[in-house]
Amino acid sequence: MVATQKRATSQRAAIQAVLAGTDEFVSAQDLHAALRAEGSVVGLATVYRALQDMAAAGDVDSLRNRSGEVLYRRCGQPSHHHHLVCRSCGSTQEVAAPGVEQWARAVAEQYGYVDLDHQVELFGLCAACAAVRD
Amino acid sequence: MVATQKRATSQRAAIQAVLAGTDEFVSAQDLHAALRAEGSVVGLATVYRALQDMAAAGDVDSLRNRSGEVLYRRCGQPSHHHHLVCRSCGSTQEVAAPGVEQWARAVAEQYGYVDLDHQVELFGLCAACAAVRD
DNA sequence: ATCCCTGCAAACTGTTTGCAGTCGG
DNA sequence: CCGACTGCAAACAGTTTGCAGGGAT
Numbered sequence: 001m002v003a004t005q006k007r008a009t010s011q012r013a014a015i016q017a018v019l020a021g022t023d024e025f026v027s028a029q030d031l032h033a034a035l036r037a038e039g040s041v042v043g044l045a046t047v048y049r050a051l052q053d054m055a056a057a058g059d060v061d062s063l064r065n066r067s068g069e070v071l072y073r074r075c076g077q078p079s080h081h082h083h084l085v086c087r088s089c090g091s092t093q094e095v096a097a098p099g100v101e102q103w104a105r106a107v108a109e110q111y112g113y114v115d116l117d118h119q120v121e122l123f124g125l126c127a128a129c130a131a132v133r134d
Numbered sequence: 135m136v137a138t139q140k141r142a143t144s145q146r147a148a149i150q151a152v153l154a155g156t157d158e159f160v161s162a163q164d165l166h167a168a169l170r171a172e173g174s175v176v177g178l179a180t181v182y183r184a185l186q187d188m189a190a191a192g193d194v195d196s197l198r199n200r201s202g203e204v205l206y207r208r209c210g211q212p213s214h215h216h217h218l219v220c221r222s223c224g225s226t227q228e229v230a231a232p233g234v235e236q237w238a239r240a241v242a243e244q245y246g247y248v249d250l251d252h253q254v255e256l257f258g259l260c261a262a263c264a265a266v267r268d
Numbered sequence: 269a270t271c272c273c274t275g276c277a278a279a280c281t282g283t284t285t286g287c288a289g290t291c292g293g
Numbered sequence: 294c295c296g297a298c299t300g301c302a303a304a305c306a307g308t309t310t311g312c313a314g315g316g317a318t
Contacts, residue, residue, distance in 0.1 A: 112261030
């Protein structure tokens with residue numbers, strides 16, 4: 001069960017519901033807007049706080065946008081993995097990268113680095129967006 | 135020739151000098167502080183503008199910090215590559231990742247993504263910092 | 269002389285935080 | 294009832310931008 005939050009409140013539930021309903025990365029602001037759109041009036045600060053808690057608890061994945069926004073996405077896998085994100089429409093593919101993990105470990109070892117963490121994200125234009133733009 | 139800036143000014147030169155003198159990623163603010171420290175009084179805005187220009191021209195590499203700062207580093211190679219950055223002291227190893235490029239291309243193709251870009255950075259503790267922390 | 273570049277300060281964006289009130293357990 | 298959670302607004306950090314003046318070509 002991924003429910004590590006301390007207290008169950010309606011706004012927290014609403015946030016989780018939105019996250020559960022999408023497969024894409026969303027920014028805190030997007031999430032906030034989505035909540036208002038569906039009627040749940042939740043403070044922006046609350047969204048940020050909840051998102052941070054959830055990220056800390058490992059319930060959601062977070063990554064930083066090209067423009068510096070933090071994007072969140074509900075995340076099934078326990079260990080981290082990587083994403084292929086469409087630059088235009090934001091749709092996301094979760095991708096495995098066995099070789100990458102291994103490579104990271106090898107490189108770290110080679111230089112004597114420990115406590116390794118890696119950030120591997122692919123950005124591109126999905127087929128649909130590429131067609132539109134042409 | 136890596137000198138794509140439009141006009142040669144003293145502050146631009148000072149910025150390039152600082153970048154040329156280090157192998158680590160520095161933030162615009164660090165760079166600005168370094169300039170003042172060595173006597174060159176350059177406006178912060180100017181540093182940002184110069185850095186952007188240089189990044190656009192491909193003279194420097196840029197990546198985003200965990201905390202959202204943009205870090206810049208002078209960059210020899212024409213094509214991009216990847217880095218192993220010490221979380222603690224900021225020292226950087228430039229690492230090659232032939233397999234990664236290939237993997238990225240394969241994954242993109244598999245999902246029909248084009249105009250691919252990838253962000254691959256390794257973070258860890260270098261041997262020295264790991265020893266200190268123990 | 270022209271036009272880009274610079275500096276300053278104000279504007280902006282995304283995010284965080286202090287504080288008083290509210291609600292879940 | 295108690296304490297964590299919420300909302301608001303103000304605070305913040307990093308970055309960008311408008312405008313007037315100055316230097317490079």
